[in-house]
Amino acid sequence: MHDHIVIDPVTRIEGHAKITLRLDAAGAVDDARFHVTEFRGFEDFCRGRPVAEMPSLTARTCGICPVSHLLASAKAGDAILAVTPPPAAVAQRRLANLGQIIQSHCLSYFHLSAPDLLLGMDADPAQRNLFGLMAAEPELARRGIRLRQLGQEVVAAVTGERIHGSWIVPGGVAHPLDPATKEGIRERLPEAKQAAADTITEFEGLLDRFTEEIAVFGTFDSLFLSHCGADGSWEHYGGGLRVVDASGAIVVDGLDPARYREVIGEWGNADSYLKSPYWKALAEPDDPRPGVYRVGPLARLNVCERFGVPLADEALAAFRERVGGVATSSFFFHSARLIEVLACVELIERALADPVLDDTRARATAGINARHGVGASEAPRGTLFHDYTVDDDGLVTSVNMVIATGQNNLAMNAAVLQIAQRFVHGADVTEGALNRVEAGIRAFDPCLSCSTHALGQMPMLVQVTTADGVVVAEARRD
Amino acid sequence: MARPRAQPDAAVTIDGAPVRVFSGESLLAAANRAGIPIPTLCAVQGLSVWGGCRVCVVEVAGDHTLRPACATTAVDGMEVTTGSDRLVEHRRQIVELLFAEGNHVCAVCVSNGACELQDLAVDLGVDHIRFAYQHPDRGVDLSHPRYGLDHNRCILCSRCVRTCAEIEGANVWAIAARGAGSRLVAELDEPWGESTSCTSCGKCVAVCPTGALFDKGTGVGEMRHDRDVIGFLAAAREQGEWHDREQQP
Numbered sequence: 001m002h003d004h005i006v007i008d009p010v011t012r013i014e015g016h017a018k019i020t021l022r023l024d025a026a027g028a029v030d031d032a033r034f035h036v037t038e039f040r041g042f043e044d045f046c047r048g049r050p051v052a053e054m055p056s057l058t059a060r061t062c063g064i065c066p067v068s069h070l071l072a073s074a075k076a077g078d079a080i081l082a083v084t085p086p087p088a089a090v091a092q093r094r095l096a097n098l099g100q101i102i103q104s105h106c107l108s109y110f111h112l113s114a115p116d117l118l119l120g121m122d123a124d125p126a127q128r129n130l131f132g133l134m135a136a137e138p139e140l141a142r143r144g145i146r147l148r149q150l151g152q153e154v155v156a157a158v159t160g161e162r163i164h165g166s167w168i169v170p171g172g173v174a175h176p177l178d179p180a181t182k183e184g185i186r187e188r189l190p191e192a193k194q195a196a197a198d199t200i201t202e203f204e205g206l207l208d209r210f211t212e213e214i215a216v217f218g219t220f221d222s223l224f225l226s227h228c229g230a231d232g233s234w235e236h237y238g239g240g241l242r243v244v245d246a247s248g249a250i251v252v253d254g255l256d257p258a259r260y261r262e263v264i265g266e267w268g269n270a271d272s273y274l275k276s277p278y279w280k281a282l283a284e285p286d287d288p289r290p291g292v293y294r295v296g297p298l299a300r301l302n303v304c305e306r307f308g309v310p311l312a313d314e315a316l317a318a319f320r321e322r323v324g325g326v327a328t329s330s331f332f333f334h335s336a337r338l339i340e341v342l343a344c345v346e347l348i349e350r351a352l353a354d355p356v357l358d359d360t361r362a363r364a365t366a367g368i369n370a371r372h373g374v375g376a377s378e379a380p381r382g383t384l385f386h387d388y389t390v391d392d393d394g395l396v397t398s399v400n401m402v403i404a405t406g407q408n409n410l411a412m413n414a415a416v417l418q419i420a421q422r423f424v425h426g427a428d429v430t431e432g433a434l435n436r437v438e439a440g441i442r443a444f445d446p447c448l449s450c451s452t453h454a455l456g457q458m459p460m461l462v463q464v465t466t467a468d469g470v471v472v473a474e475a476r477r478d
Numbered sequence: 479m480a481r482p483r484a485q486p487d488a489a490v491t492i493d494g495a496p497v498r499v500f501s502g503e504s505l506l507a508a509a510n511r512a513g514i515p516i517p518t519l520c521a522v523q524g525l526s527v528w529g530g531c532r533v534c535v536v537e538v539a540g541d542h543t544l545r546p547a548c549a550t551t552a553v554d555g556m557e558v559t560t561g562s563d564r565l566v567e568h569r570r571q572i573v574e575l576l577f578a579e580g581n582h583v584c585a586v587c588v589s590n591g592a593c594e595l596q597d598l599a600v601d602l603g604v605d606h607i608r609f610a611y612q613h614p615d616r617g618v619d620l621s622h623p624r625y626g627l628d629h630n631r632c633i634l635c636s637r638c639v640r641t642c643a644e645i646e647g648a649n650v651w652a653i654a655a656r657g658a659g660s661r662l663v664a665e666l667d668e669p670w671g672e673s674t675s676c677t678s679c680g681k682c683v684a685v686c687p688t689g690a691l692f693d694k695g696t697g698v699g700e701m702r703h704d705r706d707v708i709g710f711l712a713a714a715r716e717q718g719e720w721h722d723r724e725q726q727p
Binding site: 048049050052053055056057060164166169170174365367393394395 | 585586588590617618620621623626628671694695696697698699700
């Protein structure tokens with residue numbers, strides 16, 4: 001006879017999800033599932049729309065990472081128009097993406113995860129949220145808000161809106177960058193650089209408290225996939241795909257993202273709206289799990305050789321020294337995010353100094369020159385693919401969006417199982433154990449919807465049931 | 479040589495202000511000349527009167543029936559009210575019904591920020607829709623090499639129909655079917671791109687109040703219509719004079 005523990009909803013993530021833990025007859029966890037319980041439907045209702053509208057339409061997939069969808073969608077549009085966006089457009093797109101990575105990573109770390117990391121996994125849940133953090137660590141909270149604000153301001157300066165700007169279009173960008181906006185951003189960079197560096201140092205000092213979590217928060221060998229520069233440098237917008245294994249050996253390099261279907265398959269789950277992409281070469285028939293791979297900040301750090309900017313490269317070297325080369329614990333997603341924030345600040349500084357940003361030729365125009373196009377970029381949470389087919393007039397006939405969070409789905413499930421097997425023992429579920437299972441998911445910073453709330457305390461119900469649904473124990477958090 | 483224009487020969491009162499009117503002039507035209515705004519979605523200077531949207535209804539003293547200002551001739555001595563609570567509520571209901579009937583998603587519309595329906599909704603304080611959205615299954619026609627038609631955003635104002643017939647003289651557009659099934663069609667309900675009479679002049683696109691007719695390849699929020707061009711062309715043709723539009727007062 002099996003019992004089930006259900007964590008519903010999973011809190012302090014974007015979107016709505018639940019976790020089911022199955023106990024064996026001895027009360028030990030023998031299976032775990034992460035379910036995404038909301039239905040979005042973009043791949044269906046975007047059909048029939050003009051391809052020129054797709055960036056702004058698909059941006060509505062998310063309120064946290066709309067720039068990622070704008071970029072992937074516009075790049076798919078570039079391919080369908082068969083145009084090369086002007087250098088100024090590429091520079092502006094890149095700038096917007098750097099801003100978005102900063103704001104998203106800061107949201108993840110300071111708003112969603114820091115309550116666990118700073119106040120402790122076993123802290124009173126009434127205090128273990130953003131407001132508790134503001135009370136206990138006001139300087140850190142302020143720093144997080146300011147850093148995130150910088151990211152948002154960069155996005156707004158370039159796209160015209162903090163969320164859902166409609167400035168990125170197939171062929172480039174809708175209008176050139178206003179040079180006046182650059183100075184306002186530039187003025188804030190020294191403070192941001194210091195704030196990012198301080199946060200990395202602080203987090204480094206916390207790691208010794210979390211040796212157990214580091215050991216079991218999704219610590220396993222897997223492939224890591226991300227964009228990478230031809231010279232091995234960290235990449236967030238262009239270039240080919242590089243895949244490395246847990247030893248750091250390159251499995252694939254320079255792969256055109258448009259060929260993603262050759263290497264990645266997608267597994268549909270009956271109990272979740274989130275697909276599970278897998279690495280085809282390693283998956284087995286009817287079992288995608290051996291094909292698990294990870295994307296996102298941790299993957300990008302494991303894949304790249306350098307950032308090409310001094311402070312972030314220093315931080316990367318120190319990080320590699322700590323983890324011993326390739327980081328296989330998903331707990332280190334937090335470290336990777338913070339290092340990327342620093343890198344993005346430095347890269348923004350470099351980008352603002354490039355005169356190409358001031359070029360007013362920022363859009364290539366053309367008709368429909370291809371019936372199929374794939375666009376990819378690095379979203380804060382990892383590699384994102386948009387794959388469109390259009391008819392001769394440019395109306396979309398099919399859409400496939402491979403979201404970063406989906407690509408981490410198999411890894412998240414493995415992480416939940418690993419954490420539950422360590423911290424959950426039988427039907428008597430402690431608050432700390434329950435929170436660790438959630439925190440394991442939070443480390444991946446899944447982005448399940450357009451949800452933008454960062455309020456920490458949400459109700460949770462954990463039920464232990466028999467296989468036929470009879471509740472034998474219950475833990476509630478109102 | 480420009481034709482001499484007649485002098486006003488009558489007077490009406492609009493919202494308490496005396497307004498001189500020309501013989502045969504509509505209340506809408508008289509109010510516009512006097513700088514008194516009356517909202518409308520189908521009337522355009524230079525086109526024939528349609529009277530279909532009913533947004534421009536006004537109250538005329540002594541008449542309990544609301545009158546469309548675009549289709550009501552100003553008669554000497556008329557006392558007209560353009561903005562009573564009753565009228566505002568009536569217009570708000572019309573706008574809500576238009577939103578409920580089609581598929582208007584401003585945030586992802588090419589004409590976001592340049593849409594007369596959107597502007598009117600804002601002006602009237604429409605912040606929710608009391609009626610059930612119909613979510614009709616309507617398509618997009620991108621068969622024309624330069625322009626697109628999104629039936630989801632069409633409010634059947636017939637501006638394009640009248641513009642094409644009366645200004646361009648091509649008669650491409652018509653409204654087919656009846657009731658809720660009414661829709662804009664090109665020629666005998668063919669793809670716009672297959673129309674043999676379309677001159678690709680773009681006047682229908684220029685005058686569209688929403689994002690139903692747009693320049694192909696336009697992204698969200700990028701479409702900017704040139705709705706005044708029809709009045710300019712009609713007046714120029716009537717008066718036999720073409721002035722630089724940018725120099726017009």
